Amino acid sequence: MPANLTPQYRKAEQAYRQATSPQEELDCLEIMLREIPKHKGTDKLQSDLKQKISKVKNDISDGAKKPTSDAQSGFKIPHQGAGRVVLIGPPNSGKSQFLTAVTRATPEVADYPFTTRDPIPGMMAFEDVMIQVIDTPPITNDVMDQNMVNLVRGADIVLLFIDLGNDDCAEDIAAILDRFNDGKTRLANDTYLDEEDIGRSYTRTYAIYNKTDDSDSAGRREWINEVCPIVFKSFDISATTGTGLDEVRDAVFRALDVVRVYTKMPTQKEANFDKPFTIKRGETLVELSQLIHKDVAESFKFAKVWGINVHDGTQVKGDYVPADKDIVEIHC
Structure with missing residues (x-):
């Protein structure tokens, strides 16, 4: 039997994805439980919601007993503009150059890896609308910051940067996709919560092929298609020259709907x-x-x-x- 979830439930579900504290999560989950249609087709979802509510309540109770540091509480950036776009990718993939090109933010841009250590927000204009864009620390086999994962979970759109100027780009992207596929926050072609597992979240993702002006970019793209075929909608850009940036800007605005x-x-x-x-x-x-x-x-x-x-x-x-x-x- 289909769940036939109500608009009120969907709205609370979206707010739950973007919650930045356990109390906000609890408020949204309780609305979702209240608004969910009560019939056999939603029995499992109701059970999952109740379990999630119980867990969040315990987290809140435990948190009240412990002092928290800035590192424990996480890096929080208020939502601004018509939507939130989060940039992810391996080291030196061009995320920071992209942020500089489309916003007035001034992140450190260098040829050496890990110049971005904390999330950096900026505001991108599309016609008369402002859209929040957040650069994040790079992801590797060994490093994936939980604060960045939380930003991905609460994003409207994720831009996954692929460095066509790097011989190891296929392996780098495969590692990132594996890291997300092993967790509860995943990259997908649309944004939604898994009705079979209320804790599993999917965020709409676009693949951004950067440095397409590199002389060996075509060969590296072919290797990517062999190692880890990209299923997301993709765009070719050069963050340095500005090629393709307008197309990305337009697609982001359309996707925000x-x-x-x-x-x-x-x-x-x-x-x-x-x-x-x-x-x-x-x-x-x-x-x-x-x-x-x-x-x-x-x-x-x-x-x-x-x-x-x-x-x-x-x-x-x-x-x-x-x-x-x-x-x-x-x-x-």
Whole structure:
């Protein structure tokens, strides 16, 4: 019997993936358990949720008894922008150069390995939307930082960098894929939680073939296809020259599947076109008002909308689903 999970469950599930503390995980898991349809087809999922809730409660209880250091609590970066993109890859694969090229961040870029020791965030622009991009420490056979794994779990998209300028690129990528396949946080063509194992998470991943301008890149790509065929959607770039960066930027925005909403006050003639709010496609004015401010959400009465799906100034209720680039005037 199919689970037929509700939108409320899916929303809590997404929040659970992006939780940055045990308490946030617990809150999301309890919502998921409350919202899950109760029938035979979800018996195992309900059982998994209850076990996970019990474990997180124990973790919270144990954590309250122990002093925590910065290293124990993990490296936390607040979510910003329309979505989060996490860069992963082996040493010297070009992640930091990419971050420098598409954001204003200034990570250390050098020819020697492990110049990135901590996650480094930046903001990438696509038209009038800002998207968070986070560079992470490199992954090897022996080193894979747990903080980086947590960032991958909570990401909307992962960019896996493949260094076509390195003779060992196939072995490097095979090692990374093996490390993730052995854990609960995995790379995939889409983002979701495993319904058979609530602790197993999959994050949408794009393969970024960097240094495609290297004279031996074609041969190295063939070797990669033999050693570890890449199943993810892929892009050819040169982080140094900028080739292919616009295509990656466009694909990231499309994959986030958000719509831009421009807002205005009833007393204003023009909307603020500089910084639109972004919500997931299919979300309503209720979610938009919560994003603006909790007071706006609580006092929301109606809105007027200008957009491609309505006549200018049409009055709508909170369940209206905005289209991309709608102008919304909220009345409280």
